[in-house]
Amino acid sequence: MFDWKPEYSVGIAAIDTQHKRLFELVGQLHEIARTNDGFDHYDEIVKVFNELRDYTVYHFGYEEKLFEQYNYDSHETKIHKLEHGGFVNKMIKIGQEDLDKNEKKILLNVIMFAVDWIEKHILHTDKKYSDFLNSHGVR
Template identity: 35%
Template sequence: MFKWEKEFETGNALVDEQHKTLFEIGDRAYELLRNDFYTDKYDKIIDIIHELKDYTVFHFRAEEEYMLKVGYKGLFSHKKEHDGFIEKFDQIDYNRIDQGQNDYIYELLTFIADWITEHILIKDRQHSHT
């Protein structure tokens, strides 16, 4: 589901490599959704959520430092988007995950896919070409 395509390239090699890692995490979440051998996916879902949050915090920090370095004028609004992404993970209802594991993975995948479409394809390209 999460396959890196040339269209996702921002022109910044460091940012692109970090985005590829985000794709890999998303793809693992998709594989977990498709895996019918696990009767209880809760721990694996939590692992993916923590990995995704930790990696995005790292990635966003690196991206924001780059934007600051190149004098990107949209840094403040871009950072607010990053903060909103992280906030989504701070508001996770762990009981809800346990009650509907596949539904929750699907919602997470939809959120990530929408973020990739909106943020990487549009917003990240703006600062990478400054």
């Protein structure tokens, strides 16, 4: 669930590396969330969560720059950017409201939401640009 799998490959090395990093960060959050040592890990959780949010913003920007650079289909670009924007907004909202409650159940829900979204987005939305970008020499 928290490991990047070969079936996630979009055929572009830099983007696969970025996707691996996203899974790594969500996996780190999950590790912290399941730690049962009696200590409060709130600060650590917020730190990794913010890292995930910021890295997501960087990664989405990287993809969107490629769309622009190679003139990717305007309709696909629009839908894709909307998905990216929706996720970032949700992450910001979670950071402001949900994490504040410092509850394990909420954190686990957030983690499941994030990993599920990332997986679906890669498989159903990112993969659509593979052939197009590959045909422009982006690999």
